[in-house]
Amino acid sequence: MQRLEAQAARLKGPAPGLWLVTDATRLPNPLPAARRLPPGSAVLARDLAAPMLRALAAVARARRLRLVVAGDGRLALAHGAGLHLAERRPNRHVLPFLLARRPAALLAVAAHGRAGLARARRLRADVVLLSPAFSTASHPGAPALGPLRWAALAARAPWGVAVVALGGLNYCTAGRLPRRHLAGLAAIGALAPPPVARP
Numbered sequence: 127m128q129r130l131e132a133q134a135a136r137l138k139g140p141a142p143g144l145w146l147v148t149d150a151t152r153l154p155n156p157l158p159a160a161r162r163l164p165p166g167s168a169v170l171a172r173d174l175a176a177p178m179l180r181a182l183a184a185v186a187r188a189r190r191l192r193l194v195v196a197g198d199g200r201l202a203l204a205h206g207a208g209l210h211l212a213e214r215r216p217n218r219h220v221l222p223f224l225l226a227r228r229p230a231a232l233l234a235v236a237a238h239g240r241a242g243l244a245r246a247r248r249l250r251a252d253v254v255l256l257s258p259a260f261s262t263a264s265h266p267g268a269p270a271l272g273p274l275r276w277a278a279l280a281a282r283a284p285w286g287v288a289v290v291a292l293g294g295l296n297y298c299t300a301g302r303l304p305r306r307h308l309a310g311l312a313a314i315g316a317l318a319p320p321p322v323a324r325p
Contacts, residue, residue: 129297134311141253141288142168142192145312158319165190172196199223208232213242247284254283258293273302280307
């Protein structure tokens with residue numbers, strides 16, 4: 127985690143440089159990972175039960191992290207969080223979020239190609255999570271963009287939108303992405319605490 131954190135710290139931009147993405151299968155309890163994040167990082171909360179989301183929101187406040195809730199605008203508003211819109215999954219209550227949105231609440235949009243980037247432009251998103259940059263355990267067998275295609279798509283992002291790389295990121299793969307359009311790094315496994323050895 128520390129090496130990826132150091133890479134993210136070198137990125138400059140208006141959005142957080144380091145993003146922890148929750149995952150019901152690969153990271154069922156994101157609290158330990160969130161507690162290890164440096165202040166100013168972001169947590170993208172996906173597929174969390176209400177008690178876990180409340181606990182994560184409390185950790186985010188205590189650690190000065192930017193919380194972004196996936197797929198539900200009213201839930202994001204209830205937690206004073208930003209909203210992440212998936213490209214291939216349904217999103218709910220987007221309009222209430224957009225109407226009541228505070229300036230500090232990030233609007234993040236997933237993009238897997240040009241259609242996602244166009245959507246980010248229409249919605250005036252703050253952040254685009256462009257994925258999958260590399261092969262990822264979350265979607266085994268899915269084609270990855272790779273560094274060259276990722277960079278070509280990132281260059282097409284709307285002006286002023288921070289482009290965050292997601293998918294298969296670790297210290298080595300993150301170093302293969304060109305810095306010109308890279309505003310942040312998002313990960314699940316690379317930011318998870320190391321497993322505790324059992325006797």
